[in-house]
Amino acid sequence: MTSRERYYGESIDAMPFGLMVNAIGQVVPLPISFAVTFWFRLRRWLGVRILPSHGIGGIGSETVLDRNLMPPRAMSRWADWLEQLTDLGFTSLRYSVENNIGAKESASIVLISSDSTILAYLDWFQIPGAGGVEERRVAEFNSLLESKRYPSDSTVAVTEVMTAMAHKNDLALQDAFKCDHIDTVFLDEKQGLPKALQAHQRRIQQNHYPPRCLGQDEALQAYDEMNQRRFDLMLERGYLRELTPREIDRISRKKLQ
């Protein structure tokens, strides 16, 4: 880690109150969830911010690796998804581990569909949770559109389509991450990848979205640009904030146990 490196931390106290109560309520009784969220909010009002358990580097700070060098735990957890994606005609573009500090370990894979219109993103991470270390995996299907489109039920122009799968406990919070320019649907990971892909393709078809066909070379660049836009939006909303050097120092001492 150099002194010039920037890290960002999650600001859970900036999340919408109701969504946060609902999200924490997935693992603890609602009254406790309410009290905890209230505590977070109170600290924010008093200017005593919660120190995140980990910090993440910006987009592009990840380390690209050979498949064989990827964290075994992540590869093991993805084994079924990789099998299904291979069967569905996807090929991998990039394997990487994220640049994190503190109590987080994460890795990701970017894949592209055989018709080059869908980018699949597999994410795996371990972070501290209520009952010790929590392990999660997320899958996303993303399509960039050739031109803006207005879906029948919205007046906002859509430039991206995303279908994501997450753990059911995390779904409650996903509404906070929806962006106007992305037609987004979150599904419970139990639905399975083939169903999520079908849902993604159905939405593209039903809304007459023109998906952009990405060449192998431009796919990763387009993907990183798309990710940067999303990252900037999260910063803008305050869900992510840049960590101070002192915070970076303190967070770096935290370990995932």
Place this chain on the structure above:
Amino acid sequence: MSEPAVFVVIRDHEKRFYYDRWAHVFLYRNLVWGPDALDSWLAGEQPHDDDGDWFAESCGGVVVDHDRRKITWDGDDEALSVPRVSNVLNTLLETAWQGYDVEYAVHGLQSLANAAGVELEDEDVEDDDFEDQDADEDKLDEEFSDEEFADAPPQRSQTRLIESKEERLGDRPETVRDAAGIYDEDELDEDEEEDEPGEFEDDSPRAWITLINEQGVVRHRHLEELSRDLFLCDKNAFRQLLALKPNDVPPESVVTEGIWFDFKRREIGYWGNHQARRDLAVLQRSWQQWHVQWAENGYTDHCAVSGPIGIPMTDEEALATLTPRILSTKRIDLGNIIGALGGQLKKTVVKGVGCLTVLICLPVLLFGLIAGKMQAALITIGVVVVGVAIVFKLVERKFKRKFNDSSIGMFARDQDAAETRAPVAGPLDPAERRARLDQLLLAAGLPPLQDIEKHVDEDDELKELL
């Protein structure tokens, strides 16, 4: 209700039989202290000179043959179904029983009876049919040449199974569908997302199957256990496997047995727990055109052929499931079990009452904040909390007294009073027990308790029992 175990001690060709109503639960905690500790523990009650009906009444037990320097044991603990866990336990036992052969009774009571030289009545054996034992043994000798036995794991060749091919598979499910929890009467509903076949809770034990096709494509599937049709080379089993939902590479800590089928190399690798070792011979016989091998390095070998390194289990993690049981000096009996159930019930009630108290106190706290009367609010909250605690304790006391006076409570107390033997073998002083276990771990080349305890599951369902 009990978990009885029979103990047979053979010394100078003389057999002595002991019986313990509850020792089958965590039986190994009486064995890891070695022969002397076991002898003095058993001596707490008078031995019997004949086998009586002990075998008929027991769930398992131990045969200690001092003449042949051999110990054969069979204990009931789900944790031992994970090979890694039973391997570290075996290492511990071999260290504690230096100079003895330590063997697990793969056929349960039948193996114990064989080791003790006792003839079992047919009805004594619940799971397996061992009729015409001698005839089958002869038949088996004809079927298996010594050469064929050479590749089998040592335990297999020593035990010399006596069942016919199918019988040797014990009570395994008939088909892959059965093993995945799909039954013909429950046709899969497309909209039903719950309880999808082949899906397991993170910590549920399972069998791990890997299929590697001619093109090298790797597919993983999980089953509750391997089914008979896989052992018996039924092609339909693979159709059923491929129709199941793909699975990830499971952590070693949940795998009870693993098998890979490499269709290009016509190779099968198999590894697993005691039951798997027992069933290897059936696999070798049924898949004669294939090279069937026992994967000595188990999980590591399986991962090596199927791609990812996987999530191996460390010695510390494996021992963490055993050491709390080994260190426990509590007698496991009906009274203790009822107490543990009561403890769990109490925890749930405490959580409920806690939530209720928070619900009651929250408006008071908010009122205090808004009205600027925090002191009054905090006093009110304090009074509520103390009041709830007093009422809770009173109700708990009344409940306990009522239960103790009931027939179940009295029966449990009587049973407890009837026991004269110490609750467990080995040192009863907790500090001494820890120190002795640490010495044993050190001698076995295993990590110390201090490191193991970091991995102990705080939410262990059996914690209340220990």
